[in-house]
Amino acid sequence: MKDLLKKLVQADTTADKGEIKGAELIKEDLEKSSVACEIDIWDENRANVFAHVKSSGERGALLFVCHIDVVPPGNEEWVNPPFSGMEKEGKIYGRGSVDMKGGTVGIVIAIKEIVESGVDLKGDLMFVATAGEETDSCGVRRFVDSFGGKMPALAGVIIPEPTNFEVITSHRGLFWVKISTRGKTAHGSMPYLGINAISLMNSLLTELDKYKRGITGGLSMSINTISGGEAVNVVPDECSIGIDFRTTPEYTYGRIISDLEDIFSKLKSENPDFNAEINIVRQVGSLNSDIESEFVKDFCQIVSAQETTSANYATDGPFVAEFSAPVVICGPGDPQLCHKPDECIDFCDIKKAAGYYKELILKYLT
Ligand SMILES: [Zn+2]
Structure with missing residues (x-):
């Protein structure tokens, strides 16, 4: 054998x-x-x-x-x-x-x-x-x-x-998501004509950091990938991060998605240009x-x-x-x-x- x-x-x-x-x-x-x-x-x-x-x-x-x-x-x-x-x-x-x-x-x-x-x-x-x-x-x-x-x-x-x-x-279960912020491209010399997706992501990362510090009960969260931008002279229209959540029976996918949507709403109320979407990459229950x-x-x-x-x-x-x-x-x-x-x-x-x-x-x- x-x-x-x-x-x-x-x-x-x-x-x-x-x-x-x-x-x-x-x-x-x-x-x-x-x-x-x-x-x-x-x-x-x-x-x-x-x-x-x-x-x-x-x-x-x-x-x-x-x-x-x-x-x-x-x-x-x-x-x-x-x-x-x-x-x-x-x-x-x-x-x-x-x-x-x-x-x-x-x-x-x-x-x-x-x-x-x-x-x-x-x-x-x-x-x-x-x-x-x-x-x-x-x-x-x-x-x-x-x-x-x-x-x-x-x-x-x-x-x-x-x-x-x-x-x-x-x-624990696992819940992998990709979050992308969406902006508008412009020439790098005239950034005011575009919406910088990396700046939008920056505001999101600050909020996610606060969210992470508030997590209790065995859920874990780690932002493990980030990508964005095409060239140094182009305002980026997309920036994406990959987050690995490890879930518990109390912290289900549904709860995480709804928490993320609350964060998006808050950011949108502060900056009407804020635009982000969530894609579920993988989910396995606990x-x-x-x-x-x-x-x-x-x-x-x-x-x-x-x-x-x-x-x-x-x-x-x-x-x-x-x-x-x-x-x-x-x-x-x-x-x-x-x-x-x-x-x-x-x-x-x-x-x-x-x-x-x-x-x-x-x-x-x-
Ligand atoms: Zn194995």
Whole structure:
């Protein structure tokens, strides 16, 4: 199974390249153990892979949700090339080894062993590895939509993201917006004939700074991009910023949008030339699984976790939470290595994960 992980790492599945190669490797491997898989392809190179081991259906199903895509290697130097899948002292190196091709291989091992053992399943065992988790959640949205509300009743959902076997049951949502101020171009020597979009943005930034200082209750806000202007001698007619909000159940998208609109109105009342618009770039809800549920408690017991925790990052979890089952995030690998050069995972941890997932499957589905 080390081979599968190496090949998966070698398959560059950044959003630009797409996920087909990764999906094919997973399908090929599961089919060696007679697990039927389907690959869903769209937009030429985007792909999800889905396996469904059917059962008598007496018990609620389990759904494992992975993602195939990885973030780009970045500009920092890697000692071990990002798509080499190099092995050193039991560790596999490369982009995606931790986030989250390692966890994916963990559940693939578990499914193969369960199916090969010939054990009778009383609940369905489902696995999906999606596209675009790192960018726009396109894969998981497509997966959820494909069921059209007809997903079998689920006992629980597991996301094998790297957590070093901590059990994560909640995280904030994310809400990315682009705000553009609109002005009017003019010759740089006659600025009074134009409306300077950068000046408008300056007034907005001052207000956003005040807003940020007033935020409470776990919402965070960071203005992370800015662009505007075409040439030094032209009054700019557009200036844009990108803001990363991390939301909580109390601070929803709707509340943020309405707060932003209030700021725009205030600025417009002070300066009739003020003009700005909001474009939503990405939104993912927050995750809040019921930690008192039997599934979460059983899961913690299997992985010997004393308690559950929250993640700083967002996952595909909130989308699959729509299936009305508790979602846990737990898998092999050090989360601090995610998205960094020389990302690596110890193969022993993957085997350990496979053991936990198998135990859960046997407990819940037999
Ligand atoms: Zn991930």
